[in-house]
């Protein structure tokens with residue numbers, strides 16, 4: 175069903191404070207802060223006045239129906255979106271206080287701090303070892319012993335070490351889909367990021383592999399901030415601390431996940447999470 179045809183018999187309850195969730199004073203430090211972000215793909219206005227912030231060591235789920243701007247938003251956070259011709263943005267995204275949309279900001283700074291995991295596992299056509307060592311090598315690490323340590327630490331961090339430790343020189347394409355996705359997460363960890371962006375990381379995986387990734391996310395949040403786009407409501411409810419609900423390019427509601435799923439402030443959020451559309 176398209177967003178414009180979303181109908182509810184109940185009166186529409188609009189959340190006047192969408193995106194302006196008040197954090198308790200004990201909350202962790204803000205890593206990313208988005209203010210009044212607008213984005214156009216040529217004529218398509220894909221993000222509208224988005225205000226959202228993400229804190230360290232938290233998992234935030236981005237949910238919403240197809241085409242509402244979830245992927246666009248997450249790709250704006252690492253500036254991948256600017257690879258699309260005709261993209262224009264206004265507003266601000268600060269990463270640790272620096273506006274990453276500012277022309278003077280060097281995107282390379284983000285590449286070492288922010289890792290990304292995509293919908294389909296995308297290992298390089300290289301050995302398992304080389305998949306992990308590649309990033310650190312690009313950043314100038316040549317010492318074999320140091321690289322060995324990074325490879326082991328990253329694979330352990332992504333809970334795949336025991337499955338691959340005896341086949342590090344085999345091609346990564348020989349791994350199962352779920353293993354490949356954990357390898358891609360290990361590849362992210364190798365650059366020692368502060369934030370991991372995940373765009374529907376389990377949508378191509380079977381239930382068992384999905385569960386393993388969800389468990390992994392719970393472990394990783396002890397060290398990293400994680401922002402995860404998901405279509406799976408149960409997944410968002412299971413693994414995230416906060417949830418942002420997008421509709422038609424706007425943030426309709428942003429709050430503690432528990433509140434979003436049990437007592438949403440906006441009837442459109444309620445309609446979406448209860449499966450009335452999307």
Ligand SMILES: Nc1ncnc2c1ncn2[C@@H]1O[C@H](COP(=O)(O)OP(=O)(O)OP(=O)(O)O)[C@@H](O)[C@H]1O
Nearest residue numbers: 215218220238239240241242243244245246247258
């Ligand atoms: N490369 C592009 N060029 C032009 N328009 C685009 C491009 N990518 C996305 N859009 C448009 O921007 C809007 C938001 O798309 P986006 O992919 O961010 O949504 P989404 O919520 O991630 O959807 P899905 O859940 O289906 O992946 C849509 O109207 C889409 O058609």
